[in-house]
Amino acid sequence: MMCSNSFTSSFKKFIPVLILVILIITVGKCLNYVYLDDYIDGSARNFWHNFYHYDRGIDSICIGSSHVQCDVDPQVLTDLSGREFYDMSTSALPQNGCYYLLREACREYDIKHVYLEMFYAVNICSEEDGTYVDRIESGRNFNWRNTDYMKPSLNRLLYKLSIGPVENYPEIFVPFIRYRSQLFDDGHFNYELIRHAMRAKRDPSYLNYGETDMPLRDGEMRLLKNGFQDSTITCGPDKFTLYPNVDLTRRKIGDTTKKYIEKIASFCKRNDIELTFFISPMHRLQTMSTVDYDAYHAQVAELAAELDVPFYDFNLAREEYLREIIRPENMIDPEHFNRYGAEKFSTLFWQVISSDPAEARNYFYNSFSEALEQSEPEVYGLWGLDFVENQDGGYDRINRIVSNHPEAFSYDVTILPDGIEAYAAEDLSAEGTFSFPLNGTGTILIKAQNKENGSIRELELPYKP
Amino acid sequence: MLFNSIHFLLFLPIVVIVFYCLPAKVRYLWLLAASYYFYAQWNPVYLLLILGCTVVTYVSALLIESRSRSKAVMAGTLIITLGALCYYKYTPMLLHLAETVLSWFRIDASRLQTMDILLPVGISFFTLQSIGYVIDVWRGDTKAEYNFFRFALFVSFFPQLVAGPIERSKNLLSQLYSVQKLSYENIRRGLLLVGYGLFLKVVIADRAAMIVNTVFEGLSEYTGLYVAIAAFFFAIQIYCDFYGYSVIAKGSALMLGIRLMDNFNAPYFSQSIKEYWSRWHISLSTWFRDYLYIPLGGNRKGKRRTQLNRLIVFAVSGLWHGAALSYMAWGILNALFQTGEDICKWLGAKWFPNRVPDKNRFSSRLFATLRSFILFDLAWILFRAGGIRPALLAFRSMFSTFNPFIFFDGSVFTLGVDKNYMAILMVSILILAIVDIQKYKGIDVVDRFFAQSPAFRLIAELSLVFGIALFGCYGEMYDVQQFIYFQF
Numbered sequence: 004m005m006c007s008n009s010f011t012s013s014f015k016k017f018i019p020v021l022i023l024v025i026l027i028i029t030v031g032k033c034l035n036y037v038y039l040d041d042y043i044d045g046s047a048r049n050f051w052h053n054f055y056h057y058d059r060g061i062d063s064i065c066i067g068s069s070h071v072q073c074d075v076d077p078q079v080l081t082d083l084s085g086r087e088f089y090d091m092s093t094s095a096l097p098q099n100g101c102y103y104l105l106r107e108a109c110r111e112y113d114i115k116h117v118y119l120e121m122f123y124a125v126n127i128c129s130e131e132d133g134t135y136v137d138r139i140e141s142g143r144n145f146n147w148r149n150t151d152y153m154k155p156s157l158n159r160l161l162y163k164l165s166i167g168p169v170e171n172y173p174e175i176f177v178p179f180i181r182y183r184s185q186l187f188d189d190g191h192f193n194y195e196l197i198r199h200a201m202r203a204k205r206d207p208s209y210l211n212y213g214e215t216d217m218p219l220r221d222g223e224m225r226l227l228k229n230g231f232q233d234s235t236i237t238c239g240p241d242k243f244t245l246y247p248n249v250d251l252t253r254r255k256i257g258d259t260t261k262k263y264i265e266k267i268a269s270f271c272k273r274n275d276i277e278l279t280f281f282i283s284p285m286h287r288l289q290t291m292s293t294v295d296y297d298a299y300h301a302q303v304a305e306l307a308a309e310l311d312v313p314f315y316d317f318n319l320a321r322e323e324y325l326r327e328i329i330r331p332e333n334m335i336d337p338e339h340f341n342r343y344g345a346e347k348f349s350t351l352f353w354q355v356i357s358s359d360p361a362e363a364r365n366y367f368y369n370s371f372s373e374a375l376e377q378s379e380p381e382v383y384g385l386w387g388l389d390f391v392e393n394q395d396g397g398y399d400r401i402n403r404i405v406s407n408h409p410e411a412f413s414y415d416v417t418i419l420p421d422g423i424e425a426y427a428a429e430d431l432s433a434e435g436t437f438s439f440p441l442n443g444t445g446t447i448l449i450k451a452q453n454k455e456n457g458s459i460r461e462l463e464l465p466y467k468p
Numbered sequence: 469m470l471f472n473s474i475h476f477l478l479f480l481p482i483v484v485i486v487f488y489c490l491p492a493k494v495r496y497l498w499l500l501a502a503s504y505y506f507y508a509q510w511n512p513v514y515l516l517l518i519l520g521c522t523v524v525t526y527v528s529a530l531l532i533e534s535r536s537r538s539k540a541v542m543a544g545t546l547i548i549t550l551g552a553l554c555y556y557k558y559t560p561m562l563l564h565l566a567e568t569v570l571s572w573f574r575i576d577a578s579r580l581q582t583m584d585i586l587l588p589v590g591i592s593f594f595t596l597q598s599i600g601y602v603i604d605v606w607r608g609d610t611k612a613e614y615n616f617f618r619f620a621l622f623v624s625f626f627p628q629l630v631a632g633p634i635e636r637s638k639n640l641l642s643q644l645y646s647v648q649k650l651s652y653e654n655i656r657r658g659l660l661l662v663g664y665g666l667f668l669k670v671v672i673a674d675r676a677a678m679i680v681n682t683v684f685e686g687l688s689e690y691t692g693l694y695v696a697i698a699a700f701f702f703a704i705q706i707y708c709d710f711y712g713y714s715v716i717a718k719g720s721a722l723m724l725g726i727r728l729m730d731n732f733n734a735p736y737f738s739q740s741i742k743e744y745w746s747r748w749h750i751s752l753s754t755w756f757r758d759y760l761y762i763p764l765g766g767n768r769k770g771k772r773r774t775q776l777n778r779l780i781v782f783a784v785s786g787l788w789h790g791a792a793l794s795y796m797a798w799g800i801l802n803a804l805f806q807t808g809e810d811i812c813k814w815l816g817a818k819w820f821p822n823r824v825p826d827k828n829r830f831s832s833r834l835f836a837t838l839r840s841f842i843l844f845d846l847a848w849i850l851f852r853a854g855g856i857r858p859a860l861l862a863f864r865s866m867f868s869t870f871n872p873f874i875f876f877d878g879s880v881f882t883l884g885v886d887k888n889y890m891a892i893l894m895v896s897i898l899i900l901a902i903v904d905i906q907k908y909k910g911i912d913v914v915d916r917f918f919a920q921s922p923a924f925r926l927i928a929e930l931s932l933v934f935g936i937a938l939f940g941c942y943g944e945m946y947d948v949q950q951f952i953y954f955q956f
Contacts, residue, residue: 016652019922023929030934143944169474174943183938184945 034179036204037197038186039151046226047093051152052212053228054111057089061112064091066101067120072232073339074283075118079349081229084357086116090230095145097125097138098263103162104149105267109274110158116277118356119267121314123282123299126264127254137257143167147175224335234341238286238334241465243384244447245337247292251299261306268310279356280307283348284317286329286337287375288383288405296371315355317348319367322378324351337384380411382451382460390441397442400466404435404449412451412460420445441466469509471716472669472942479506480662483626484655484723492647496621499724503626507590510630514588517552522616522623524548525598529605529612542606546599553595556587561791590630592788594623596755601637603759610637618644625726627717631710633731633751640726648725657914661719663932664903668712670940672896676705678884678941684852687861692869695862697880702852703845704897707736710749734908736844739827739836741805744844752788756781775810779803789851794859798850805843892939 063086065075070092077088091104101119108114128135129142139146146166153159166175174181185196203209224234271278280303290296300316307314317325328351333344340348355363368374382404389401404414416428418439425448428437439447449462469475483502490498508515528545532538570576601622604610613619622641628634683690683698690698714731721728731751738744745753761781767774779800786799816823826832846863853859874880881887906913917925 019926020656023926026926026930027933030930034934034938169478170942171944172474173937177937180937180943186938 038179038182061089063116065118069094076345076349077229083353100146128257137259238331251293252295280314282316289337375407380408399438400441401438415450417448488650500621503624506626533612627720658719658723665712665716668708673708674941676701682884691865692871695866734904737908
């Protein structure tokens with residue numbers, strides 16, 4: 004009797020604690036509901052739902068960033084190979100994310116083939132105030148959004164723990180804490196954000212893991228059930244003016260990133276999974292802006308050789324294979340393919356990965372510089388290099404016309420500012436560098452005449468401040 | 469390891485759980501290991517320093533007890549412990565001083581400045597605590613501790629190791645002997661204190677720090693009420709920072725069944741500077757009272773000597789805070805304020821012998837509180853400005869213009885904290901004021917809290933948890949601020 008009374012009184016003591024814990028969890032869940040930014044995280048939610056409910060079984064996965072999502076069409080590969088392919092990828096996914104996604108895939112399905120994408124932007128260090136930070140440390144948000152919708156498991160816990168140091172655990176483990184600053188965006192109470200998020204989350208389409216009224220990009224992309232980001236967007240002329248910001252001569256693959264690539268390789272070896280590294284092709288305007296793409300390629304090739312993993316860099320693919328793929332109508336932007344480009348690239352991808360390694364070599368040049376050298380002279384677009392203050396107190400933008408053979412062309416550049424009379428760029432150098440005052444919007448008309456055959460290539464590129 | 473870090477929030481429950489799982493006889497060893505781990509997170513090399521301090525004071529106390537209060541041992545202990553403290557704390561200042569003096573004689577002594585001495589965290593606290601123990605043994609107020617490991621825990625007990633309270637052996641050492649039973653009351657009270665301490669630190673102190681840093685790091689750009697506002701928020705910042713630390717320390721220790729002394733007792737409601745110093749950093753004030761002021765003669769040797777003793781104590785207290793003249797000036801200013809108060813009281817009694825002010829009148833108390841707060845706050849400028857010259861610049865800037873419009877045109881919200889967060893900050897300060905008023909009245913706030921209805925408590929506890937989660941300065945968006953008193 005005494006014992007029973009003592010137990011009852013102890014239990015009574017803990018009732019308020021229990022209620023408090025339940026309330027903390029409930030309020031936390033409500034705040035997650037209110038705060039979680041589905042503009043970004045909606046795709047992760049749908050991705051995981053589709054992945055866990057994929058009824059066809061999966062034996063081959065392509066892992067990586069948005070390049071995998073947009074460039075590799077699993078349906079094409081499934082049709083060509085007779086295997087079941089899946090795009091196990093989310094935007095800008097760093098290599099620790101790739102590792103844990105691979106483990107998750109192996110937990111759920113019997114995976115036999117893994118194609119790991121090695122896009123430079125997710126592997127090289129970020130530059131922050133003159134110091135180089137591994138992408139895994141600098142791009143935590145690309146990882147933590149993934150973990151919110153994974154099934155509870157030890158793998159998920161380990162993934163979360165790998166995302167950041169102890170000090171970031173609140174943001175990693177409690178989603179609303181990441182977005183708490185949004186409550187007071189722009190100095191006022193951001194009721195609109197909450198209202199919109201709550202309305203969207205009550206939408207039947209959202210509840211059924213369909214497309215939400217929160218567009219992923221321009222409303223013309225949709226995430227298919229096999230992880231493919233299907234898009235009909237085509238690359239407009241505005242996309243061919245870039246501001247290069249990645250110098251691959253200075254930024255190397257980070258040590259932590261390397262460690263996770265090695266973990267992926269050893270995991271695959273242990274589980275008898277065939278691993279292949281690849282890089283999907285990009286528009287030359289993009290690849291050339293990295294200053295020395297070969298420096299990056301050499302790093303990956305070295306790592307692949309060390310780990311005894313085949314590596315295919317499609318930026319080095321021979322021109323005859325890429326000519327019909329890398330075209331504005333096949334691309335969303337200079338980095339990603341749309342549905343049409345993905346279909347063509349996936350076909351080439353299968354041709355390469357299904358051939359004998361010695362034979363596969365025939366699809367590629369030895370280096371990116373050789374690829375540029377061997378290609379027909381072409382004008383790819385424009386780089387906005389810098390801004391300098393002009394005499395009128397405004398700013399001039401310094402531009403360079405990008406070509407694989409700049410010496411093969413003579414240029415004629417006309418600036419057509421909106422509402423002002425057109426004029427020719429006066430300071431045009433032989434390498435195609437020129438500047439113009441950047442006030443307002445307009446168009447740059449580039450006429451590049453091939454010195455050898457006299458053919459003219461015309462580019463009309465819009466500009467804005 | 470900072471109290472406001474996730475590392476600590478993981479460390480504390482592990483320490484508490486393992487502590488109660490172990491047999492009572494060996495628990496102190498676990499706490500000692502945890503305390504050394506805690507300290508090693510800053511710099512493992514300095515564990516040698518704390519170990520050295522422990523060995524010296526442990527052996528000294530035993531020698532003093534066995535050799536009937538040997539003065540030589542006492543003096544030797546003071547020389548070694550204070551010598552170590554001075555070496556780490558004051559060498560850079562002394563070298564700078566030496567360089568300045570030598571430069572008057574055109575002697576190049578710039579190489580002196582190349583000595584790079586990193587101040588070990590908490591050295592000022594554990595040194596004073598150890599010295600206090602040895603003096604107590606020497607005076608016969610306490611017995612020497614024979615168990616080395618238990619004594620080592622007394623010196624290094626992690627909740628109060630790096631920023632106090634500076635405990636007395638009578639209070640802490642005796643508790644290390646008693647068997648701490650797992651108590652629901654202690655755990656819930658401890659958790660509440662840790663939560664409240666975190667609220668003070670990450671919601672109030674670190675937010676106020678944004679305003680303070682903006683103004684004091686750009687003193688040449690701010691004048692008038694901008695500087696006054698920054699000074700006001702610095703008073704809030706330093707109080708919530710240090711009080712927050714002390715409350716977390718008290719809460720953490722309470723979860724282990726150990727009661728630490730109160731280090732603060734609503735100081736900003738004091739009605740005089742003297743009262744303020746009996747409510748601010750109580751463990752340090754009483755340490756200086758017992759081990760310096762009273763040995764100097766205290767107030768037993770006449771009025772002039774009392775004032776001189778006070779001046780010495782406050783100058784030393786200032787220097788204890790930091791190796792700079794501005795800290796000493798801050799201490800002296802506080803002593804002078806008290807002298808001023810004494811003179812005013814004396815003059816009042818002499819000139820108006822029949823007019824005795826009614827101290828219970830609300831307006832009198834309000835005036836006295838405001839006056840005292842303004843005086844402390846002016847002194848705080850010396851503390852924060854980072855030198856006497858910047859402090860003088862701050863005083864000059866504060867009184868150079870009168871710009872009340874900054875409250876109406878939104879300028880006040882350009883100091884690093886926008887309108888919404890300012891509103892949250894002010895509401896938080898109001899909560900602090902309500903709690904402090906209760907304390908000032910002598911009410912045990914924790915007792916009173918647990919006497920409220922369960923619904924009220926639940927709402928308050930939830931508000932505390934989510935207030936910290938939503939409005940605290942921590943995580944990726946913020947630079948986690950170290951506790952101010954860690955640097956001392």
